[in-house]
Amino acid sequence: xxxxxxxxxxxxxxxxxxxxxxxxxxxxxxxxxxxxxxxxxxxxxxxxxxxxxxxxxxxxxxxxxxxxxxxxxxxxxxxxxxxxxxxxxxxxxxxxxxxxxxxxxxxxxxxxxxxxxxxxxxxxxxxxxxxxxxxxxxxxxxxxxxxxxxxxxxxxxxxxxxxxxxxxxxxxxxxxxxxxxxxxxxxxxxxxxxxxxxxxxxxxxxxxxxxxxxxxxxxxxxxxxxxxxxxxxxxxxxxxxxxxxxxxxxxxxxxxxxxxxxxxxxxxxxxxxxxxxxxxxxxxxxxxxxxxxxxxxxxxxxxxxxxxxxxxxxxxxxxxxxxxxxxxxxxxxxxxxxxxxxxxxxxxxxxxxxxxxxxxxxxxxxxxxxxxxxxxxxxxxxxxxxxxxxxxxxxxxxxxxxxxxxxxxxxxxxxxxxxxxxxxxxxxxxxxxxxxxxxxxxxxxxxxxxxxxxxxxxxxxxxxxxxxxxxx
Numbered sequence: 168x169x170x171x172x173x174x175x176x177x178x179x180x181x182x183x184x185x186x187x188x189x190x191x192x193x194x195x196x197x198x199x200x201x202x203x204x205x206x207x208x209x210x211x212x213x214x215x216x217x218x219x220x221x222x223x224x225x226x227x228x229x230x231x232x233x234x235x236x237x238x239x240x241x242x243x244x245x246x247x248x249x250x251x252x253x254x255x256x257x258x259x260x261x262x263x264x265x266x267x268x269x270x271x272x273x274x275x276x277x278x279x280x281x282x283x284x285x286x287x288x289x290x291x292x293x294x295x296x297x298x299x300x301x302x303x304x305x306x307x308x309x310x311x312x313x314x315x316x317x318x319x320x321x322x323x324x325x326x327x328x329x330x331x332x333x334x335x336x337x338x339x340x341x342x343x344x345x346x347x348x349x350x351x352x353x354x355x356x357x358x359x360x361x362x363x364x365x366x367x368x369x370x371x372x373x374x375x376x377x378x379x380x381x382x383x384x385x386x387x388x389x390x391x392x393x394x395x396x397x398x399x400x401x402x403x404x405x406x407x408x409x410x411x412x413x414x415x416x417x418x419x420x421x422x423x424x425x426x427x428x429x430x431x432x433x434x435x436x437x438x439x440x441x442x443x444x445x446x447x448x449x450x451x452x453x454x455x456x457x458x459x460x461x462x463x464x465x466x467x468x469x470x471x472x473x474x475x476x477x478x479x480x481x482x483x484x485x486x487x488x489x490x491x492x493x494x495x496x497x498x499x500x501x502x503x504x505x506x507x508x509x510x511x512x513x514x515x516x517x518x519x520x521x522x523x524x525x526x527x528x529x530x531x532x533x534x535x536x537x538x539x540x541x542x543x544x545x546x547x548x549x550x551x552x553x554x555x556x557x558x559x560x561x562x563x564x565x566x567x568x569x570x571x572x573x574x575x576x577x578x579x580x581x582x583x584x585x586x587x588x589x590x591x592x593x594x595x596x597x598x599x600x601x602x603x604x605x606x607x608x609x610x611x612x613x614x615x616x617x618x619x620x621x622x623x624x625x626x627x628x629x630x631x632x633x634x635x636x637x638x639x
Contacts, residue, residue, distance in 0.1 A: 174214045176225040185223065197226045197233040206262065206294055208236040208250050215254060217261030219296055243284040244276060244300070246292035256290065265292045266302060273331065273364070275303045275311075275320065282323040285331060310345050310353035312361035320362060328362075335369060336360040342372040342402055342434070344385065351388045351395040354402060377436025378404070378418055386432050404440040405432040413480045415443040425481060445480040449541055452494060459503050463510040470547040471498055473529070479537030486536050494533060498543065501528040518545060 207218040212231035274286030343355035408414040414426035522544040
């Protein structure tokens with residue numbers, strides 16, 4: 168038994184019943200048969216059903232009754248306004264799709280890879296009955312530059328397009344920069360068609376003389392907005408030269424210009440740009456562990472320190488593959504020549520002269536290549552262990568001899584002083600007596616207790632008569 172509440176009615180052999188008993192069923196059933204280009208909307212109270220093209224459906228008329236709205240499918244796939252009045256807002260029913268385009272956006276409707284309709288902000292409904300039906304919602308700031316999409320939209324000759332979208336096609340020597348107010352929102356590459364909202368501002372960039380510097384306002388947008396920098400990245404080369412440095416710009420491997428400290432950006436136009444940054448500050452170079460022989464065949468290890476500055480960067484890069492290696496090797500040559508022409512003693516005694524000889528040689532060679540040598544000198548002279556021991560013994564012997572000479576000189580002076588004192592005492596008894604008292608004072612300083620017998624006069628006579636080695 169059929170259920171009269173079914174929506175749609177569930178009947179077997181509906182096609183046979185419709186063809187043989189249509190008149191008899193008409194009182195109880197609403198039979199809906201759509202053509203190949205026709206769609207039907209069936210409403211019963213709050214129930215809705217969309218009958219797709221070339222379909223057969225039946226609906227029970229009891230209860231709230233049945234209303235049927237028919238429409239042919241047009242190329243723009245639009246749903247009639249009458250249907251929208253019946254359907255709840257925003258609710259899609261079967262093949263009827265409802266969508267709301269927000270403010271600041273628009274919709275592009277495609278079916279079977281062809282453009283069907285342009286949807287302005289507001290409520291819209293379309294039939295989703297054809298293969299590959301697709302709705303794309305675009306922001307007003309969005310630019311369409313996929314070639315197949317642009318060609319499909321333009322080929323449709325939709326009447327709204329000319330008023331809503333601008334169409335351009337860049338040449339092989341052009342870029343299109345799109346601005347939404349003061350914000351860079353898109354960059355269209357060379358030889359590319361594009362569609363964009365008429366609210367966007369278009370700026371065409373010529374690449375005929377590329378590579379060339381980027382316009383100031385575009386540089387400002389690139390540096391202040393990360394998204395703008397990302398959009399420009401495939402088309403530009405930008406560099407920053409730090410303070411106290413110089414940049415060497417090359418185009419396709421050929422030197423183009425010297426860049427002072429600052430920020431630089433170029434439209435490359437397909438050319439290959441590269442930048443080499445040179446430090447123009449004073450740079451220190453350490454050369455350690457250089458083994459060599461003096462003129463008297465003494466092996467040494469030498470450490471050298473040099474300070475240099477780049478004063479002509481283009482000349483340096485044009486003439487030298489590795490300027491640091493050049494300085495290193497020239498110092499080695501100068502060092503070997505200077506040390507090999509001097510004995511160890513001469514080297515130790517005239518180190519400043521050796522430094523000056525090395526500096527003069529290297530400075531002349533470096534200046535011809537655009538490098539100024541500020542300072543250069545031997546920092547360490549390292550002797551082998553056995554040579555160091557021998558040299559230590561020589562120094563020790565020299566110091567011992569010097570000490571011996573000084574000791575003999577002091578002894579001679581002391582003897583001379585004693586002789587002079589004795590002559591004075593010989594001619595002056597008072598002075599002799601004072602000396603005796605001084606001697607007595609020194610002796611008594613080391614004696615804890617003194618017992619005097621016979622009086623002080625007797626003691627003094629005995630002390631005066633005292634001789635070393637006597638038994639008294």
